Amino acid sequence: MEIPAKPYPYPLPSPHQVALLIIDMQRDFIEPGGFGDALGNEVGRLRSIIPNVQRLLTAFRRYQLPIFQTVEGHQPDLSDCPPSKRDRGHGSLKIGDTGPMGRILVLGEPGNQIIPELAPLPDEVIIPKPGKGAFFNTSLEAHLQEKGITHLLITGVTTEVCVQTTMREANDRGYECLLVEDATESYFPAFKQATLEMVCAQGGIVGWVGTTDDVLSCLD
Numbered sequence: 001m002e003i004p005a006k007p008y009p010y011p012l013p014s015p016h017q018v019a020l021l022i023i024d025m026q027r028d029f030i031e032p033g034g035f036g037d038a039l040g041n042e043v044g045r046l047r048s049i050i051p052n053v054q055r056l057l058t059a060f061r062r063y064q065l066p067i068f069q070t071v072e073g074h075q076p077d078l079s080d081c082p083p084s085k086r087d088r089g090h091g092s093l094k095i096g097d098t099g100p101m102g103r104i105l106v107l108g109e110p111g112n113q114i115i116p117e118l119a120p121l122p123d124e125v126i127i128p129k130p131g132k133g134a135f136f137n138t139s140l141e142a143h144l145q146e147k148g149i150t151h152l153l154i155t156g157v158t159t160e161v162c163v164q165t166t167m168r169e170a171n172d173r174g175y176e177c178l179l180v181e182d183a184t185e186s187y188f189p190a191f192k193q194a195t196l197e198m199v200c201a202q203g204g205i206v207g208w209v210g211t212t213d214d215v216l217s218c219l220d
């Protein structure tokens with residue numbers, strides 16, 4: 001099997017070696033009053049990818065293939081949040097402060113929930129992550145190894161921050177990654193475009209870039 005992609009078709013040895021990775025589609029980044037908003041971003045523009053992420057989620061559920069969603073968040077005592085991360089930025093609300101959706105970027109708070117449109121089913125794994133990458137101080141790699149996953153289809157927000165960091169972490173660990181270009185979004189269109197170009201430049205130095213339609217045409 002192959003998925004049409006840049007810089008060349010993405011080889012998929014078996015659907016049983018692939019997982020869908022959905023990065024941080026949580027209210028903190030997508031709804032007003034969360035961390036993304038506190039950083040001064042126009043959060044509404046991230047909503048455009050919801051339908052494509054839903055299509056991928058539906059297909060993976062239909063074929064009973066593994067799905068992992070991550071949420072960026074910290075323990076209530078912020079013991080896993082370096083002061084450098086908490087102090088960064090000029091927003092009125094910092095990590096751990098109380099905002100309209102509860103404490104900013106704290107696990108379990110209302111703002112830390114995945115948006116209702118993509119709510120995981122009870123048996124689906126959610127990976128809490130304290131950093132931008134989904135491998136740093138998380139259980140993700142153990143889950144992937146247990147299931148024999150070698151290939152990751154990566155979606156979510158934001159393209160140049162948590163998505164790209166995760167893709168680079170995965171690539172260095174030997175995973176074959178495809179970034180789904182119309183299922184990832186950034187607060188900065190130019191940064192998204194640059195990320196799409198840089199990850200698949202130099203013959204796919206970090207991996208592949210493809211569309212939701214192309215992924216689904218291969219799976220269906």
Ligand code: TIU
Binds near residue numbers: 039
């Ligand atoms: N600020 C920003 O663009 N992103 C983050 O802080 N986290 C994620 O990308 N999930």
